Amino acid sequence: MAEPIEFYFDFSSPYSYLASEMIDELAAKYGRRVKWRPMMLGAAFQKTGLPLLVTVPLKGEYSLRDFSRSARFYGHPFKFPVKFPLATVVAARAYYWLHGQDCAKAREFAHAIFRAYWMEGRDISELTVIQEIANGLGIDKDALTKAVASPEIKERLKSETDGAIAKGMFGAPYFIVDGEPFWGADRLPQIEKWLQTGGF
């Protein structure tokens, strides 16, 4: 069986949210699975030296318009949150802990986090919000709370982030398909052609 597609993202990235609503279906169409890998986008910004997109003169204003328009173009609900950016470290750690228990539940949790932030504007930097979302999915919130403070899980997120950077990741979403990197929700058509043709 072909290797899964690697999908690196940060829960605070709007284009990652949009991609998260589409990548599994696209992959499945070509008999492929997707490895979801949250990481800390801030670490990539330290490597590139680039500022946060929305703070860049002219480009920042455009980007706010493009986030919403792209969401309408793809047909996914979207509302730019009042609190932006925010820390996604607790959510990402919770994901890796869950992933060690139950992959399908971890995927469900990731969707719930993305939607809580990008549709409802909930403050996903707060442990209490993560606990509530987890609780709603039948996840043991006490075990989650303990896990996100554990050295192993902290290390896992760090090593996933370092691993993504070692593979050239500088922004999100970042995909690797059979060794080929693709950056951005707007590269899904190129990913589809790559899957169709085995590379072009």
Add this chain to the structure above:
Amino acid sequence: MAEPIEFYFDFSSPYSYLASEMIDELAAKYGRRVKWRPMMLGAAFQKTGLPLLVTVPLKGEYSLRDFSRSARFYGHPFKFPVKFPLATVVAARAYYWLHGQDCAKAREFAHAIFRAYWMEGRDISELTVIQEIANGLGIDKDALTKAVASPEIKERLKSETDGAIAKGMFGAPYFIVDGEPFWGADRLPQIEKWLQTGGF
């Protein structure tokens, strides 16, 4: 008749070259014309404070791969030039002079400049190269040489660049469709939907 699409570009921008091969056909499909407007992208970089894309750690290496892959994806010949970046001021001035004489010839000249640089790697910063390309299109090269040194043409390029920035331009290609800005060759599908639906 509907307003033309505004297409702002710099001859030194690879994604502008790719867009230049596609935008007229896309617009024509919806009964629209396109105003081609070369400008000085460096002036936008001064506004945004962003570095040249190819020099950014990680992102620069990715971009080189993405230029070529995007060209293959769209089906247009492409070879990254040895000399990059380079000054496009002479080519852009020549365009505006020609545009004052003969719009169709100016469009033909713009295609020739883009292709000379992005297919053949010719040094389009050199007046002699611009003269040769103009000559091949039956353009009076002495009149061109005089025109690109004239204060009126210099001022025209400056005012077009300032005008683009005033409309939010921060990168190229940059399109305005009925007041809505779109950045990047990868936004052509959104432009198409905009033209189809009158906005979404």
